[in-house]
Amino acid sequence: MRDVAVIGVGLTKFGERWNLGLKELMAEAGLAALEDASISSHDVEMLYGGTMASGRFIGQEHTAALMADQLGFGNIPAVRIENACASGGSALRQGYIAVASGIHDVVVVGGVEKMTDVTSGEASTALGGAGDQEWELFQGITFPGLYALMARRHMFEYGTTEEQMASVSVKNHENACRNEFAQFRKRVSIDDVMGSKMVSDPLKLLDCSPISDGAAAVVLAPLEKAKKYNDTPIKIVASAQASDTLRLADRESLTELKATKIAGQNAYRQAGVTADDIDVVEVHDCFTIAELLAMEDLGFYGKGKAGKAVQEGETALNGRISVNTSGGLKGCGHPVGATGVKQAAEIVWQLRGDAKDRQVNGAEIGMTHNVGGSGATAVVHIYKRAD
Amino acid sequence: MRDVAVIGVGLTKFGERWNLGLKELMAEAGLAALEDASISSHDVEMLYGGTMASGRFIGQEHTAALMADQLGFGNIPAVRIENACASGGSALRQGYIAVASGIHDVVVVGGVEKMTDVTSGEASTALGGAGDQEWELFQGITFPGLYALMARRHMFEYGTTEEQMASVSVKNHENACRNEFAQFRKRVSIDDVMGSKMVSDPLKLLDCSPISDGAAAVVLAPLEKAKKYNDTPIKIVASAQASDTLRLADRESLTELKATKIAGQNAYRQAGVTADDIDVVEVHDCFTIAELLAMEDLGFYGKGKAGKAVQEGETALNGRISVNTSGGLKGCGHPVGATGVKQAAEIVWQLRGDAKDRQVNGAEIGMTHNVGGSGATAVVHIYKRAD
Numbered sequence: 001m002r003d004v005a006v007i008g009v010g011l012t013k014f015g016e017r018w019n020l021g022l023k024e025l026m027a028e029a030g031l032a033a034l035e036d037a038s039i040s041s042h043d044v045e046m047l048y049g050g051t052m053a054s055g056r057f058i059g060q061e062h063t064a065a066l067m068a069d070q071l072g073f074g075n076i077p078a079v080r081i082e083n084a085c086a087s088g089g090s091a092l093r094q095g096y097i098a099v100a101s102g103i104h105d106v107v108v109v110g111g112v113e114k115m116t117d118v119t120s121g122e123a124s125t126a127l128g129g130a131g132d133q134e135w136e137l138f139q140g141i142t143f144p145g146l147y148a149l150m151a152r153r154h155m156f157e158y159g160t161t162e163e164q165m166a167s168v169s170v171k172n173h174e175n176a177c178r179n180e181f182a183q184f185r186k187r188v189s190i191d192d193v194m195g196s197k198m199v200s201d202p203l204k205l206l207d208c209s210p211i212s213d214g215a216a217a218v219v220l221a222p223l224e225k226a227k228k229y230n231d232t233p234i235k236i237v238a239s240a241q242a243s244d245t246l247r248l249a250d251r252e253s254l255t256e257l258k259a260t261k262i263a264g265q266n267a268y269r270q271a272g273v274t275a276d277d278i279d280v281v282e283v284h285d286c287f288t289i290a291e292l293l294a295m296e297d298l299g300f301y302g303k304g305k306a307g308k309a310v311q312e313g314e315t316a317l318n319g320r321i322s323v324n325t326s327g328g329l330k331g332c333g334h335p336v337g338a339t340g341v342k343q344a345a346e347i348v349w350q351l352r353g354d355a356k357d358r359q360v361n362g363a364e365i366g367m368t369h370n371v372g373g374s375g376a377t378a379v380v381h382i383y384k385r386a387d
Numbered sequence: 388m389r390d391v392a393v394i395g396v397g398l399t400k401f402g403e404r405w406n407l408g409l410k411e412l413m414a415e416a417g418l419a420a421l422e423d424a425s426i427s428s429h430d431v432e433m434l435y436g437g438t439m440a441s442g443r444f445i446g447q448e449h450t451a452a453l454m455a456d457q458l459g460f461g462n463i464p465a466v467r468i469e470n471a472c473a474s475g476g477s478a479l480r481q482g483y484i485a486v487a488s489g490i491h492d493v494v495v496v497g498g499v500e501k502m503t504d505v506t507s508g509e510a511s512t513a514l515g516g517a518g519d520q521e522w523e524l525f526q527g528i529t530f531p532g533l534y535a536l537m538a539r540r541h542m543f544e545y546g547t548t549e550e551q552m553a554s555v556s557v558k559n560h561e562n563a564c565r566n567e568f569a570q571f572r573k574r575v576s577i578d579d580v581m582g583s584k585m586v587s588d589p590l591k592l593l594d595c596s597p598i599s600d601g602a603a604a605v606v607l608a609p610l611e612k613a614k615k616y617n618d619t620p621i622k623i624v625a626s627a628q629a630s631d632t633l634r635l636a637d638r639e640s641l642t643e644l645k646a647t648k649i650a651g652q653n654a655y656r657q658a659g660v661t662a663d664d665i666d667v668v669e670v671h672d673c674f675t676i677a678e679l680l681a682m683e684d685l686g687f688y689g690k691g692k693a694g695k696a697v698q699e700g701e702t703a704l705n706g707r708i709s710v711n712t713s714g715g716l717k718g719c720g721h722p723v724g725a726t727g728v729k730q731a732a733e734i735v736w737q738l739r740g741d742a743k744d745r746q747v748n749g750a751e752i753g754m755t756h757n758v759g760g761s762g763a764t765a766v767v768h769i770y771k772r773a774d
Binding site for chain 1: 448521
């Protein structure tokens with residue numbers, strides 16, 4: 001297995017991109033990544049594309065071949081990966097395996113979702129496909145309802161408060177204000193979050209990530225050849241993925257995501273680092289409670305301790321550990337298939353020192369954490385400057 | 388890169404499986420494959436699952452994690468692959484890469500589609516997502532219409548006849564009669580096909596593969612360890628994939644699938660064999676014209692020659708080359724995500740000598756060919772007895 005590096009990244013602005021379709025979003029992000037890597041479309045040997053529910057959102061499946069077509073990649077193999085909201089992170093791991101194995105050199109990993117062409121009710125129904133349709137959604141629970149159950153139980157077991165969850169949203173909106181690609185460049189206060197409309201008790205509108213259009217792409221290459229393309233390749237030092245039951249009812253605990261714990265432990269072992277070594281991390285905050293679960297399950301805080309830490313600013317930009325500097329899913333937006341790839345782009349920018357107004361001082365080791373559904377899939381990557 | 392072998396296969400019966408949902412179909416095929424490989428669910432290290440349009444058919448995405456959950460695979464990584472009708476073949480290639488790379492030993496590749504819970508109109512619309520939604524389907528063409536255009540052009544350029552296409556259907560129904568897993572164990576005549584209802588001129592109902600429920604699974608392992616599990620491992624000697632434009636209008640030719648040609652050539656090179664060496668092949672006959680295209684693009688016949696060869700029985704069971712002994716998509720059925728995996732199972736049975744009434748005498752080298760959409764994806768594998 002060879003070492004793998006990221007040699008280029010590209011994003012579209014996330015948000016309500018009424019004037020762009022799926023193809024145009026993919027093209028914008030993909031071309032930006034190629035340019036960033038100083039390569040042409042002819043250099044690319046394989047494409048992995050993460051998309052969750054394009055069939056239901058816009059009637060289009062087969063999106064990886066479409067992406068390869070749209071980007072002028074010619075006749076290279078293209079594979080769509082669908083792992084719900086972890087589609088992007090899962091695609092990244094497949095790209096990592098393809099390069100590490102030696103089967104391909106230059107591999108593009110894209111992620112895209114075009115979500116705003118349907119009503120929010122239709123979008124919500126489509127997203128419900130991330131949970132167990134027969135045994136959860138069809139019985140009447142909504143997708144936010146699954147995380148609301150986890151939030152309530154976390155509050156009951158550990159005394160986590162709604163204000164602590166709200167402080168995740170406040171922090172991520174603050175970070176998003178510094179990110180030109182973010183959907184919401186707008187500060188919110190604890191009062192704003194607490195006063196926003198109830199979605200699924202105790203989760204309010206400003207506890208929930210939005211419906212978004214957007215795309216992201218990264219270019220991977222073997223580390224030994226990466227300097228040929230790019231002066232500042234970022235090495236992927238760990239790539240780990242784990243699964244859990246789709247149904248919440250089948251799990252031992254509602255206050256942790258076992259898939260996150262296992263993927264995290266495997267990633268730390270592979271990279272030879274611990275949580276203390278991570279300078280900057282993008283975690284999967286589809287709901288504010290999810291960021292608290294992630295901080296605990298990845299070992300940054302003991303169980304039940306993350307809420308207070310966020311409230312006290314420890315996870316703010318250049319705090320004890322900088323969490324979701326991009327604005328996270330909450331502030332930057334959540335075009336589902338794109339999110340896991342966008343997380344990688346953010347960490348690459350941070351480790352290159354290119355994160356502008358939101359740069360984490362002296363960032364050397366970064367992590368991304370991408371979750372599918374209510375935790376049936378979790379993907380963790382760790383990155384390091386390669387110099 | 389390590390050599391990779393298939394150590395177990397399993398299928399459900401294909402057809403209108405009203406009493407089984409997606410989960411039950413996956414479980415039936417997966418457990419059969421584990422039993423065939425003499426392993427337990429705890430031996431499995433990773434799962435790839437091919438599913439095309441479960442979101443539109445039954446509201447369920449995230450199907451690989453669901454499959455891992457359903458089969459008791461615990462917390463292993465699970466990845467859904469969606470490449471339209473080539474989802475199964477693409478999943479097999481990803482499984483191959485994972486084992487060949489050394490990252491995992493025992494990998495299960497599953498494929499499933501539950502299609503009969505919607506009306507045939509809804510199914511047809513969902514399948515249209517395999518083509519270019521914005522520039523083809525939305526303009527009014529149906530998915531069969533895309534292949535009808537190819538058929539008309541093939542007739543115009545090479546004098547291929549409707550009777551020659553019909554003979555593909557007759558042969559595949561004949562083979563399906565010998566396959567206990569097939570949807571249509573029923574002979575049809577040339578007159579039956581020619582007299583069946585027009586779907587998209589010149590393709591009639593019996594030129595078209597059906598809407599089906601079904602699942603398939605294969606178990607992969609490194610060849611060096613395969614004998615530990617199974618006395619008759621089948622070696623995968625080539626795994627190749629290529630893409631083409633989604634839109635027919637962007638292609639140089641309507642009478643060939645460039646992705647099939649490229650994947651086929653790469654597979655022959657990797658295996659060190661030619662078309663003449665192949666004893667038995669499962670090709671992607673979503674429509675009868677597609678089998679003729681495949682026979683020509685894979686080099687079994689010169690351009691425009693396949694129709695006559697099928698008509699003269701050269702591709703019948705134990706003819707010059709045995710094509711679609713399972714019954715193909717036409718006779719065996721076409722639960723989209725399962726098809727590419729089912730093809731692999733059929734070739735494994737043939738090379739083991741376990742194909743019962745449809746056994747190809749002395750079969751030593753086999754091939755599978757799986758197409759996505761109207762040819763934007765093609766996946767070709769070649770297999771050999773490993774003794």
